[in-house]
Every structure is written in C-alpha cells, then in structure tokens.
Amino acid sequence: MGFGSFKSNNPFRHSSSAQSNNNDIGDVPPPPGPPPSHRPAAASGAGSSEQYAPPPGPPPSYSQGKGKYNHDDDLFSGWDSSPSTNAPEEQAEAGEAWCRNYPLSPPTDLTTTDPSLRQASLIPRLIAPPPGVFSKGSSLTQTGPGAWTVRTDRRAGDCCIIGYPHAYLVQRDSPLATGRARTVYFECRVGEMGRDAGLAVGFQALPYPPFRMPGWHRGSLAVHGDDGHKYVNDRWGGKDFTEPFRKGEVVGIGMVFSPGGGGGGGGGGGLSSSGGKGKGKGSGGGGEPGMIQVEVFFTRGGRETGRWDMHESLDSETDLPITGLEGYHDLTVAIGTYGSVGAEVVLDPNRWVFKP
Numbered sequence: 384m385g386f387g388s389f390k391s392n393n394p395f396r397h398s399s400s401a402q403s404n405n406n407d408i409g410d411v412p413p414p415p416g417p418p419p420s421h422r423p424a425a426a427s428g429a430g431s432s433e434q435y436a437p438p439p440g441p442p443p444s445y446s447q448g449k450g451k452y453n454h455d456d457d458l459f460s461g462w463d464s465s466p467s468t469n470a471p472e473e474q475a476e477a478g479e480a481w482c483r484n485y486p487l488s489p490p491t492d493l494t495t496t497d498p499s500l501r502q503a504s505l506i507p508r509l510i511a512p513p514p515g516v517f518s519k520g521s522s523l524t525q526t527g528p529g530a531w532t533v534r535t536d537r538r539a540g541d542c543c544i545i546g547y548p549h550a551y552l553v554q555r556d557s558p559l560a561t562g563r564a565r566t567v568y569f570e571c572r573v574g575e576m577g578r579d580a581g582l583a584v585g586f587q588a589l590p591y592p593p594f595r596m597p598g599w600h601r602g603s604l605a606v607h608g609d610d611g612h613k614y615v616n617d618r619w620g621g622k623d624f625t626e627p628f629r630k631g632e633v634v635g636i637g638m639v640f641s642p643g644g645g646g647g648g649g650g651g652g653g654l655s656s657s658g659g660k661g662k663g664k665g666s667g668g669g670g671e672p673g674m675i676q677v678e679v680f681f682t683r684g685g686r687e688t689g690r691w692d693m694h695e696s697l698d699s700e701t702d703l704p705i706t707g708l709e710g711y712h713d714l715t716v717a718i719g720t721y722g723s724v725g726a727e728v729v730l731d732p733n734r735w736v737f738k739p
Contacts, residue, residue, distance in 0.1 A: 507546030529731025568637030577723030602707025
C-alpha cells in the first residue's frame with residue numbers, strides 16, 4: 384500500500400477546498416481544574432469532554448499536495464510535508480499559538496491527589512475532544528473493560544483523543560525514583576479508513592491542542608497511519624518509519640523509560656508496567672547518572688517492527704526539542720483522527736496481541 388493510500392493532513396500546506404469540521408480552533412482552552420475522575424464510563428460521545436470550551440468560527444480547509452523529500456537524513460528521512468493531504472499553515476500556526484498560551488503542566492503531585500493514582504495497574508479511559516472539535520457525526524464508545532470504539536465521519540477535522548489516568552506519572556513511574564525501567568503501551572485495531580482520512584497513535588504531555596493530531600507540537604509523539612511516518616514535535620511531514628496502516632491489522636506503540644540510559648526493552652504488567660526485562664534494541668547501558676533513557680517502539684500484528692531512541696535519533700540542526708517526552712513530565716495515550724475513521728483502541732493489557 385503506497386503513501387497515497389490514506390490521506391494525511393499534516394501542516395504547512397495552503398488550500399481552498401473544505402472538508403474539515405474544525406472551527407476557530409485557536410481559541411480552544413485546555414480543561415480547567417484537576418483531571419476528570421478515572422471511574423469507568425459506559426460511553427463517551429461528542430459531548431463527553433465538557434471540561435473543554437467549544438471553539439467558535441468556521442473551519443480551515445484542506446488540500447492535497449505532494450511531499451518534498453529531504454535526502455540529507457538516511458535514517459528516518461525527514462519530509463517537508465506529507466506525501467498526501469496536508470493541513471493549512473494557519474492551522475499549524477494556531478496550534479503553536481495555543482501551546483504558547485498554555486505551557487506544559489508540571490508533574491502531578493501524588494501526595495495531594497487521588498491515592499488510587501499511585502497504582503500503576505490502573506487502566507485509562509478515553510476522553511473525547513470538545514464538541515466543536517469532535518464532529519457531530521463522531522462517537523467514542525466504551526465496548527468493554529479497557530476497550531473503546533472510535534468512529535468519525537468524513538467531515539471530521541483533525542482531533543486528538545486522550546486517556547486518563549495518565550499512562551506515565553513522574554512521581555509514580557520515573558526510573559530515577561524507582562531504579563527500574565518502566566514501559567507504557569497500548570494497541571489499536573484499524574477498521575474503516577476513508578479515502579481522505581487519517582489515524583495516529585502516540586503519547587503526549589498535557590495540555591495539548593485538541594484540534595491537532597498527536598506528534599505535531601511540543602511534548603507529543605505519534606506514528607501516523609496514512610503515511611507511516613513518525614512525528615515528534617514535527618509540524619511538517621514527519622520522518623520515514625513504517626508502512627501505512629492497513630484495514631484489519633493491530634498496531635501498537637510503547638515507550639520505555641530506563642534509569643541512566645540503561646535500556647529496557649520490556650517490563651511486564653499493565654499499560655504502565657514495572658520491571659524491565661533487559662536492554663532495549665538500539666540502546667546501551669552506561670548513561671549519565673540522573674538521566675533517563677527513553678525509547679519508543681512500534682508493533683504490528685503482535686510483533687515489534689520498529690524502535691528509536693529519543694535522543695540518538697535527534698538531528699540538532701533540523702529537529703525541534705523533545706521537551707515533555709524525556710520522562711520528566713506526565714504522559715497520556717493519544718489517538719488522532721481525521722476524516723472517516725473506525726478503530727478499536729485497546730488499553731487493557733489482557734487483550735493486547737503484543738506482550739511487552
């Protein structure tokens with residue numbers, strides 16, 4: 384399946400045709416107050432994220448454009464834009480302005496919050512974006528313990544669904560505090576994908592603009608299924624990483640946090656699991672004391688098919704900072720959608736095809 388099989392909506396492309404359902408997204412604030420309760424909910428629809436204020440105004444539009452390849456980087460080559468549909472430049476600028484207005488939150492103080500958050504075995508629930516971002520024809524429904532069905536219609540614009548409680552909490556999971564590797568992971572079964580549609584899986588620090596796909600702004604990373612590219616604070620076209628997602632397959636994404644760069648390819652247990660099982664691929668021991676080694680891995684059909692080191696894969700001249708993803712901020716699971724998408728998100732470790 385080629386790059387044009389699914390249409391992406393990566394930033395910095397001008398257009399005049401209208402498909403997006405996003406409104407004047409730059410005015411969407413993060414949710415006020417403490418995070419919502421982690422009590423399971425039977426269903427979550429377009430109006431389930433009442434902690435957000437719906438954005439006013441008309442949506443930006445989309446256009447199809449060919450990506451420009453950057454040949455300077457042989458490993459995970461960068462693109463100036465996606466090889467398929469790209470979101471307009473003004474939407475990318477709105478996302479950047481939103482991030483400047485709402486800086487990353489400090490780690491959760493577990494001494495003053497719900498004591499149950501100290502349990503790493505908690506399974507998150509998904510939270511839909513605000514109604515002004517999550518289109519009226521879209522839905523987010525819990526189908527079982529730790530399983531959610533996401534459906535968006537062809538008019539749906541870029542949006543980001545998050546999980547709560549966080550997958551990674553600094554005061555609970557940091558290897559600097561525990562001395563152990565910590566692995567966070569989840570899976571997604573790819574269902575219907577429209578011709579002009581996109582699905583992304585990743586992690587991010589909060590707050591994050593709900594009208595943007597994960598991986599496009601600070602404190603966020605994701606693998607996008609329309610082009611197979613990885614995005615780490617990348618508003619352009621991402622970097623070559625894997626093949627586009629295929630209907631019916633199960634994809635998964637995880638992060639491994641190890642003390643002092645000591646690697647940790649596994650770590651059994653829940654979505655935030657403890658006890659690394661050894662050094663991860665592409666990493667080694669001997670990291671500096673006080674530092675956290677961070678690796679990201681990707682699976683397809685229950686097999687690991689790709690992995691990168693958050694620091695070793697950086698290009699100081701072309702890549703933006705990875706602040707928020709280095710183990711010093713709380714992180715949540717993130718699912719991005721655009722256009723007509725159907726998918727099942729699996730957060731319950733007992734239902735995963737891959738066993739980290």
